[in-house]
Amino acid sequence: MDASLTNYLLIGAVMFVSGVVCMATKRNGIAVLMGVELVLNGANVNFVAFSRHTSLGLDGQIVSLFVIVLAAAEAAVALAIALNFYNNYQTIDVDRGDKLQG
Amino acid sequence: MSDQALFWIFAILAGGGAIGVVILQDIVRMAFSLIISLGSTAGLFFLLDADFVAATQLLVYVGGTLVLLIFGVMLTASGPFRRIQMSSGETFVGAAVGLLFFSVIAFTVIDVEWETLDRSHRPVAEATNDETGNTSRAIGLRLVGIPADTEVGIHKDRGEKTGYLLPFEIVSIHLLVVLVGAAYLARAKRQETSEAAGGDA
Amino acid sequence: MPPTLADTATTIQSILQGWLNSESLAMFLAAVIHVALVAGFFGLPAGIFIWAERKISGRIQDRLGPTRVGGKFGWLQAIADGGKLIQKEDLVPEAADGPLFRVAPYVVVVSSLAAFMFLPFSDGWIAISLDIGLYLMLAVMSLEVIGVILAGYASGSKWALFGGMREAAQMVSYEIPMSICVVIPIITAGSLNLNEIGGLQSGHLGNWIIFHDPFSFLAFFVYFVCATASCKRAPFDLAEAESELVAGFLTEYSGFRWSFFFLAEYASMFAVCGIAVLLFLGGWHTGIPGLDGILDGPRYGSDAYVWTWLANALGFGVFFGKASLLVCVQIWVRWTLPRLRIDQVMMTCLKYLVPISCVLFLGAVIWPLALSFSGKTTIWGTPTGERAAPTMRLDSIPGPADQSPTASTSNGETGP
Structure with a gap:
């Protein structure tokens, strides 16, 4: 198989x-965060692959840049939330944060 | 030829790292697996002629975001929280749903005739008018809102004028807000723990 | 476009290809030769500075330093050290996370080595010449911290964990002012290509970017402080602070894995100092107008290649000398100043270095505007050398109309 668009899309799909x-x-809050990063990255692979192989041009690369930057911002905030959660519950298990459940 | 070999190396590392994040139970090994996955994705970006995106991926994602993530892991993953086991039933359901989901995407990807979209006769390296195949200048021009589209010659007919100046500004303001917000959250945390745990390490 | 090492590799590849009749094998061998060359440039400074550190620290502490190994100056000491470390047993503590513990030194060494791919040692003596060379180099060097954190965490020791956490906090913080300071010379040069930035600074001393404007001058010192911190050198070596943390993230390491960390540390000291030299201190140029003119001037005739090579070798000497001088300053600082506390380290960065670098950045942006009122382009009157050429403007970017038909000569060296 050639390193074609399909292969890149499949790698993106795996991620x-x-x-x-x-x-x-995952029940660990940080592990959930890692999942979010993987999802965003899989989307990024698709964007850049389309940018190379279709008429999307550089737009795909620029969108992926925005995704990277927003992922960094998201990670910072989510991490602050996770640390606060850890301080309040003394655990990072997200299943334990069920105080609001009726 | 060599591109293909490199593609397979990076693809296996990226995919394997991603699967490793799911399979591994130890949170630190998950983090390392994630590093491998995202780092190899940068390699894939290089193969896709997206050198600026690849460098950004390494600098911001791997060198910044993941370091922050590992920092969070180190602050929270003490003793019992380093491994949080799933029940075998959950593992099975997760694997089944994941495989199903993947097969849906995979069939779609393989089924669609991407060749109709294929513009590989006009790759990005050529479209950027740069004899070295570097995309940084074209990307930079677009981000500051100069209608680089007319230069690149792909979207000439659409008559876009602003490029990506507005999203760029929005993102910069967003980053500022996030900076303030994260600082505020971290600050509140420190006041609470100062008497309980003697401040953060 | 001067011949780069990448071209050399292509030449080697084509020679081998005719010899071996196999494209992939030739490509592989050429890559091996290429990497060996970069690794040589990577190992050379590390070896020299491990010896230099011992000698300089000895002199500062009023003793001789190593004298017995290798004759008069103990110059074989680095090799003797290496030999000793390889013989040691490769220990992995029981509490350690084995695979991560083993892989951490490689992460550090590989990221440090990879940074040398983007460092031009002389005009065109660069493994991969990219438009985003500097950006990529900083990106690759920022990966080093991951290895250190992993080492700290995988060791299964409290000291190591503290070292790793300190390193993470310190690196994430110091990268910000360092990056901002790196941007300041880029504003002046209008390029991220390290080879181009170095080439711009030929001619007299005023063409060095550090003397371009007062903000660049200050930015150099801020950059140097941040660079010292990013190599975790004293007074910022909180990650291994031996008076508090035994040896920090290095506590559980021994033998050649330990030596990998040190190889990487000395190599990245050279790398950050190399960036400082290229961005601020004129790169491989001597700063003497006549000499630089001869070295950079066009050469014709059959032996032009030889003369270019000789000029480049001289440029390499100049570059290496300047960078070594900066490394020696780092060594000097290490053996002179006491170590800071971790809160002092963070405060220095976040409360002083970040605002200072932001102000410098703003100043550097406004400076050309201010100068334009006086009708000059630099404060030193007419610039000489390549800087005499008008700087890049937006309207001078080639559009599709004046695009040369040979635009597809990409050298295919964009791989990491």
């Missing part, structure tokens, strides 16, 4: 699905 599964199954 995306891994991220979704990671978000859904």
Whole structure:
């Protein structure tokens, strides 16, 4: 197989699905964050692959740049939330944060 | 030829790292697996002629975001929280749903005739008018809102004038807000813990 | 465009290809030769500075330093050190996370080595000449911290964990002022290509970017402080602070894995000092107008290649000398100043260096505007050398109309 668009899209799909599964199954708050990063990165692979192989041109690369920057911002805030959660509950297990459950 | 070999190396590392994040239980090994995955993605970006995006991926994502993430891991993953086991039923359901989801995407990707979109006769390196294949100048021009599109010659007919100046400004303001917000959250945390745990390390 | 090492590799590849009749094998061998060359440039400064550190620290402490190994100046000491470290047992503590513990030194060494791919040692003596060379170099060097954090965490020791956490906090913070200070010469030069930035500074001393405006001058010192911190050198070596943390993240390491950390540390000292030399101190140029003119001037005739090579070798000497001088300053600082506390380190960065670098950045942006009122382009009157050429303007960017038909000569060296 050639290193064609399909292959890149499949790699992106692997990362995306891994991220979704990671978000859904992990109970560690930071691990959920890692899942989010994987999802965003899988999308990025697709954007850049389309930018190279289709008429999307540089737009795909620029969108992926925005994704990287926003992911960094998201990680900073989410990490601050996770640390606060850890301070309040003395655990990082997200299943334990169920105080609002009726 | 060599491009293909490199593609497979990076692709296996990126995909394997991503799967490793899901499979591994130890949070630190997950983090390392994530580093491998995102670092190899930077390699894939290089192969896709996106050198600026690749460098940004390394600098911001791997060198910044992930360091921050590992920092969070180190602050929270003490003793029992380093491994949080899933039940085997959860693992099975997760794997099944994941495989199903992946097969849906994979069939779609393989089914679609991407060749109709294929513009590989006009790769990015050529479109940027740069004999070295560097994309940084074209990307920079677009980000400051100069209609580089007319230069690149792809979207000439659309008559876009502003490029990406507005999103760029929005992102910069967003970053500032996030900076203030994260600083505020971290500050509140420190006041609470100062008597309980003797401040953060 | 001067011949780069990448071209050399291509030449080697084509020679080998005719010899071996196999494209992939020739490519592989050429890559090996290429990497060996870069690794040589990587190992050379590390070896020299490990010896220099011992000698200089000895002199500062009023003793001789190593004298027995290798004759008069103990110049074989670095090799003797290496030999000793390789013989030691490769220990992995029981509490350690084995695979991560083993892989951490490689992460550090590889990221430090990879940074040398983007460092021009002389005009065109660069492994990969990219438009984003500086950006990529900083990106690759920022990966070093991951290895240190992993080492700290995987050791299974409290001292190592503290060292790793300090390193993470310190690196994430110091990267900000360092990057801002790096941007200041880029504003002046209008390029991220390290080879171009170095080439711009030929001619007299006033063409060095450090003397371009007062903000660049101050930015050099801020950059140097941040660079020292980013190599975790004293007074910022909180990650291994031996008076508090035994040896920080290095506590559990021994033998050649330990030596990898040190190899990487000395190599990245040279790398950050090399960036400082290229960005601020004229790169491989001597700063003497006549000499630089001869060295940079066009050469014709059959032996032009030889003369270019000789001029480049001289440029390499100049560059290496300047960078070594800065490394020696780092060594001098290490053995002179006491170590800071971790809160002092963070305060220095976040409360002083970040605001200072932001002000310098703003000043550097406004400076050309202020100068334009006096109708000059530099404060030194007419610039000489390549800086005499008008700087890049937006309207001078080639559009599709004046694009040369040979635009597809990409050298294919964009791989990491």
